[in-house]
Amino acid sequence: xxxxxxxxxxxxxxxxxxxxxxxxxxxxxxxxxxxxxxxxxxxxxxxxxxxxxxxxxxxxxxxxxxxxxxxxxxxxxxxxxxxxxxxxxxxxxxxxxxxxxxxxxxxxxxxxxxxxxxxxxxxxxxxxxxxxxxxxxxxxxxxxxxxxxxxxxxxxxxxxxxxxxxxxxxxxxxxxxxxxxxxxxxxxxxxxxxxxxxxxxxxxxxxxxxxxxxxxxxxxxxxxxxxxxxxxxxxxxxxxxxxxxxxxxxxxxxxxxxxxxxxxxxxxxxxxxxxxxxxxxxxxxxxxxxxxxxxxxxxxxxxxxxxxxxxxxxxxxxxxxxxxxxxxxxxxxxxxxxxxxxxxxxxxxxxxxxxxxxxxxxxxxxxxxxxxxxxxx
Amino acid sequence: xxxxxxxxxxxxxxxxxxxxxxxxxxxxxxxxxxxxxxxxxxxxxxxxxxxxxxxxxxxxxxxxxxxxxxxxxxxxxxxxxxxxxxxxxxxxxxxxxxxxxxxxxxxxxxxxxxxxxxxxxxxxxxxxxxxxxxxxxxxxxxxxxxxxxxxxxxxxxxxxxxxxxxxxxxxxxxxxxxxxxxxxxxxxxxxxxxxxxxxxxxxxxxxxxxxxxxxxxxxxxxxxxxxxxxxxxxxxxxxxxxxxxxxxxxxxxxxxxxxxxxxxxxxxxxxxxxxxxxxxxxxxxxxxxxxxxxxxxxxxxxxxxxxxxxxxxxxxxxxxxxxxxxxxxxxxxxxxxxxxxxxxxxxxxxxxxxxxxxxxxxxxxxx
Amino acid sequence: xxxxxxxxxxxxxxxxxxxxxxxxxxxxxxxxxxxxxxxxxxxxxxxxxxxxxxxxxxxxxxxxxxxxxxxxxxxxxxxxxxxxxxxxxxxxxxxxxxxxxxxxxxxxxxxxxxxxxxxxxxxxxxxxxxxxxxxxxxxxxxxxxxxxxxxxxxxxxxxxxxxxxxxxxxxxxxxxxxxxxxxxxxxxxxxxxxxxxxxxxxxxxxxxxxxxxxxxxxxxxxxxxxxxxxxxxxxxxxxxxxxxx
Numbered sequence: 001x002x003x004x005x006x007x008x009x010x011x012x013x014x015x016x017x018x019x020x021x022x023x024x025x026x027x028x029x030x031x032x033x034x035x036x037x038x039x040x041x042x043x044x045x046x047x048x049x050x051x052x053x054x055x056x057x058x059x060x061x062x063x064x065x066x067x068x069x070x071x072x073x074x075x076x077x078x079x080x081x082x083x084x085x086x087x088x089x090x091x092x093x094x095x096x097x098x099x100x101x102x103x104x105x106x107x108x109x110x111x112x113x114x115x116x117x118x119x120x121x122x123x124x125x126x127x128x129x130x131x132x133x134x135x136x137x138x139x140x141x142x143x144x145x146x147x148x149x150x151x152x153x154x155x156x157x158x159x160x161x162x163x164x165x166x167x168x169x170x171x172x173x174x175x176x177x178x179x180x181x182x183x184x185x186x187x188x189x190x191x192x193x194x195x196x197x198x199x200x201x202x203x204x205x206x207x208x209x210x211x212x213x214x215x216x217x218x219x220x221x222x223x224x225x226x227x228x229x230x231x232x233x234x235x236x237x238x239x240x241x242x243x244x245x246x247x248x249x250x251x252x253x254x255x256x257x258x259x260x261x262x263x264x265x266x267x268x269x270x271x272x273x274x275x276x277x278x279x280x281x282x283x284x285x286x287x288x289x290x291x292x293x294x295x296x297x298x299x300x301x302x303x304x305x306x307x308x309x310x311x312x313x314x315x316x317x318x319x320x321x322x323x324x325x326x327x328x329x330x331x332x333x334x335x336x337x338x339x340x341x342x343x344x345x346x347x348x349x350x351x352x353x354x355x356x357x358x359x360x361x362x363x364x365x366x367x368x369x370x371x372x373x374x375x376x377x
Numbered sequence: 378x379x380x381x382x383x384x385x386x387x388x389x390x391x392x393x394x395x396x397x398x399x400x401x402x403x404x405x406x407x408x409x410x411x412x413x414x415x416x417x418x419x420x421x422x423x424x425x426x427x428x429x430x431x432x433x434x435x436x437x438x439x440x441x442x443x444x445x446x447x448x449x450x451x452x453x454x455x456x457x458x459x460x461x462x463x464x465x466x467x468x469x470x471x472x473x474x475x476x477x478x479x480x481x482x483x484x485x486x487x488x489x490x491x492x493x494x495x496x497x498x499x500x501x502x503x504x505x506x507x508x509x510x511x512x513x514x515x516x517x518x519x520x521x522x523x524x525x526x527x528x529x530x531x532x533x534x535x536x537x538x539x540x541x542x543x544x545x546x547x548x549x550x551x552x553x554x555x556x557x558x559x560x561x562x563x564x565x566x567x568x569x570x571x572x573x574x575x576x577x578x579x580x581x582x583x584x585x586x587x588x589x590x591x592x593x594x595x596x597x598x599x600x601x602x603x604x605x606x607x608x609x610x611x612x613x614x615x616x617x618x619x620x621x622x623x624x625x626x627x628x629x630x631x632x633x634x635x636x637x638x639x640x641x642x643x644x645x646x647x648x649x650x651x652x653x654x655x656x657x658x659x660x661x662x663x664x665x666x667x668x669x670x671x672x673x674x675x676x677x678x679x680x681x682x683x684x685x686x687x688x689x690x691x692x693x694x695x696x697x698x699x700x701x702x703x704x705x706x707x708x709x710x711x712x713x714x715x716x717x718x719x720x721x722x723x724x725x726x727x728x729x730x731x732x733x734x735x736x737x738x739x740x741x742x743x744x
Numbered sequence: 745x746x747x748x749x750x751x752x753x754x755x756x757x758x759x760x761x762x763x764x765x766x767x768x769x770x771x772x773x774x775x776x777x778x779x780x781x782x783x784x785x786x787x788x789x790x791x792x793x794x795x796x797x798x799x800x801x802x803x804x805x806x807x808x809x810x811x812x813x814x815x816x817x818x819x820x821x822x823x824x825x826x827x828x829x830x831x832x833x834x835x836x837x838x839x840x841x842x843x844x845x846x847x848x849x850x851x852x853x854x855x856x857x858x859x860x861x862x863x864x865x866x867x868x869x870x871x872x873x874x875x876x877x878x879x880x881x882x883x884x885x886x887x888x889x890x891x892x893x894x895x896x897x898x899x900x901x902x903x904x905x906x907x908x909x910x911x912x913x914x915x916x917x918x919x920x921x922x923x924x925x926x927x928x929x930x931x932x933x934x935x936x937x938x939x940x941x942x943x944x945x946x947x948x949x950x951x952x953x954x955x956x957x958x959x960x961x962x963x964x965x966x967x968x969x970x971x972x973x974x975x976x977x978x979x980x981x982x983x984x985x986x987x988x989x
């Protein structure tokens with residue numbers, strides 16, 4: 001135990017003596033959390049919409065006005081032809097084009113229905129779907145409004161047969177404010193803590209190997225477990241601090257809810273960090289140069305982030321990828337964070353997940369201890 | 378010049394001899410694009426939904442069928458009361474619930490008001506919005522067909538999704554991955570290899586040689602340009618063959634832009650290396666510093682249009698943002714230089730800036 | 745249990761087809777300074793790495809401080825000190841912090857660490873540099889410091905792998921005084937070196953050629969055996985058999 005204390009002290013001395021590293025490991029998560037929390041959203045601020053109005057009637061003009069009135073669309077300019085519209089889409093000057101054909105008003109009056117064409121730049125995938133549904137809502141609102149005011153041209157039946165009015169009430173649970181930051185800040189915080197922790201541990205042993213100091217340690221009677229423990233503890237404490245700073249920012253700046261028990265979050269965090277840092281140390285024992293360690297760490301981090309449901313929906317992934325995601329500690333910890341903080345879940349919901357993380361942590365540590373060799377066979 | 382060529386040769390040999398690193402450099406981007414191109418989808422599919430249907434009849438069965446038939450939904454269960462919904466939501470086994478009133482068929486016939494509740498797990502507001510939109514659309518279509526003819530006006534939009542009509546995720550994601558992986562790999566490579574020389578002291582040896590410092594850096598970087606470019610070609614072949622990502626624009630232009638971007642990223646790596654005293658700081662800069670901003674501020678995952686104004690301004694500083702527009706433009710939209718000249722100009726400017734900063738720092742270090 | 749500080753028997757190490765150390769047999773007495781000589785790549789460092797437990801022997805056996813290197817590696821580690829070819833203290837820690845760290849790892853008590861630190865600093869004349877980063881002190885002092893750190897836990901055997909590489913003659917002289925002092929206190933010293941004049945300081949030497957011991961004994965005896973005036977001549981004759989005298 002005393003040996004571990006001496007080694008831990010040494011790690012701390014080394015880290016805090018390197019001012020650049022200290023600045024980096026505290027500044028990067030803070031700055032990125034503050035900035036990037038505003039970025040992680042599919043909510044479109046404003047869509048630039050180009051209208052090609054071939055009808056040029058009061059009804060079509062009304063529609064354009066309607067679109068301009070809402071905060072979702074900004075009508076960029078009205079182009080006379082489809083060619084110009086096409087070019088504008090290609091140049092990314094606009095994201096959507098609304099084509100109102102000739103006889104739009106006439107059709108509405110005569111047949112009670114008319115067609116318009118909506119052309120979307122689907123280059124950024126999911127955005128297109130949202131624009132489409134925004135536009136559809138506005139169109140049907142406008143249609144409803146017109147029903148009352150527009151003179152009827154040809155009436156098929158007169159009021160005797162009333163259809164059952166559909167009263168669709170939508171509710172969003174757990175995040176009624178629809179504040180995506182409440183959802184994203186915990187995920188970003190986990191991502192940033194994980195990146196920093198994994199990088200620091202992954203290069204740590206390799207660095208000592210490259211510098212030659214590892215050899216000196218290897219001839220000492222210190223055991224493998226002592227060594228790995230002493231490498232883990234400093235970064236574990238550092239990561240706890242980084243996370244706490246981030247969580248404070250999340251609360252103060254972004255007002256993330258804390259419905260559940262914070263103790264539960266920290267319990268899970270402590271276990272989770274063992275998994276991540278243990279994995280980092282394991283990477284450090286299997287690589288020979290810091291460069292290699294970095295590549296492996298980069299790969300692992302990418303899998304962690306992209307296959308953990310942080311930014312993209314897990315349910316959409318193919319089955320094999322979902323299986324991989326099951327083994328992804330980031331996924332589980334983010335689940336715990338979101339459940340406890342946003343939904344107020346308790347031990348009964350996240351207990352098994354924490355146990356699973358604990359088992360993984362134990363396994364990873366054993367792997368790192370086994371893989372670390374004091375001698376060459 | 379001869380000394381310089383000799384130096385480039387030394388660097389190349391150095392790299393070729395290190396088989397492991399060589400393999401990593403060449404294959405890692407390919408493997409990453411293959412894995413993530415298949416695994417990650419930005420669209421929402423198979424939403425686990427529960428239906429509460431107290432009195433099943435023809436009308437509700439029709440609605441349930443429509444949900445089940447859609448790729449987007451996965452009907453987890455049908456219950457007669459909404460008792461357990463809360464627990465299911467909390468456990469994450471369902472993400473949406475549709476609560477129908479009793480006797481839907483009768484109500485439709487009688488013209489009574491039809492109150493339908495659609496509950497959505499909003500804890501992920503991003504997918505929450507999309508899920509709600511999808512479900513609403515299904516209900517509206519069902520209602521339009523199930524309810525007797527209506528009197529109201531209808532404006533019927535027909536939508537055309539340009540460039541990616543099926544919204545195929547990989548077509549959007551793979552070009553993004555190319556930009557992302559290329560940025561991190563290239564910047565990290567140069568940053569680490571230069572700081573490594575600084576750390577081991579071999580840089581001093583080079584600096585006292587007659588080769589100019591800028592030439593040293595160029596010499597170090599040339600093998601990586603070649604290597605990075607080979608990696609890009611592999612990745613592009615994979616994008617084409619495996620993911621059938623279209624290449625609507627000019628291949629020559631695409632390769633030229635990729636070449637330019639590799640240099641941009643390598644130059645960024647040089648700047649990092651001049652600021653970082655050790656490999657550790659270099660790699661934290663290159664990985665922790667670049668990874669998340671490149672992922673979130675480039676349009677790789679989240680659309681650029683969704684960034685608030687001030688953040689859009691910040692995103693202008695992210696090189697991958699510009700490159701991504703170029704790659705998607707050429708591959709998916711078939712755009713040419715006439716469309717992409719601005720982005721290309723920005724990348725050229727950034728490269729020049731990075732190289733300038735990098736070489737000035739080196740010169741200062743020398744004096 | 746062997747009474748020798750080091751007792752190696754037919755110790756062999758192969759790397760694939762290449763035999764780095766070829767069945768060497770030798771012993772080192774208690775309190776003896778034993779020199780390991782040989783050209784680069786002759787197998788000195790490989791042999792040493794096996795003895796200190798950094799490398800597993802392909803065949804053969806050895807005991808160090810009375811313990812078997814293959815089966816009692818941890819016992820061996822407790823009783824040896826090692827100073828590697830590359831300087832391997834932490835450059836970003838101070839002199840004092842380095843000493844404290846290794847004292848702690850070897851289980852030296854806090855009080856002993858304090859007194860021994862003072863002793864070490866006084867011994868090598870670094871009293872005022874205790875709080876300086878190791879990076880900042882001159883190479884000659886670094887090497888002496890590394891040597892003293894290797895002795896901090898009072899090991900029975902100390903292994904020095906080219907300890908005087910790159911230091912000036914005066915510091916080399918000083919370094920050998922330290923080695924003698926250590927041996928006088930009963931610690932055995934195994935030292936590899938390139939400097940043949942240093943070999944004359946050793947109680948006994950062995951010259952390794954291509955992984956095998958080509959000559960061994962008291963320096964003067966080795967000289968006489970080859971009828972050479974200096975160890976330089978012996979060395980040249982062994983490593984370049986074609987070059988006659």
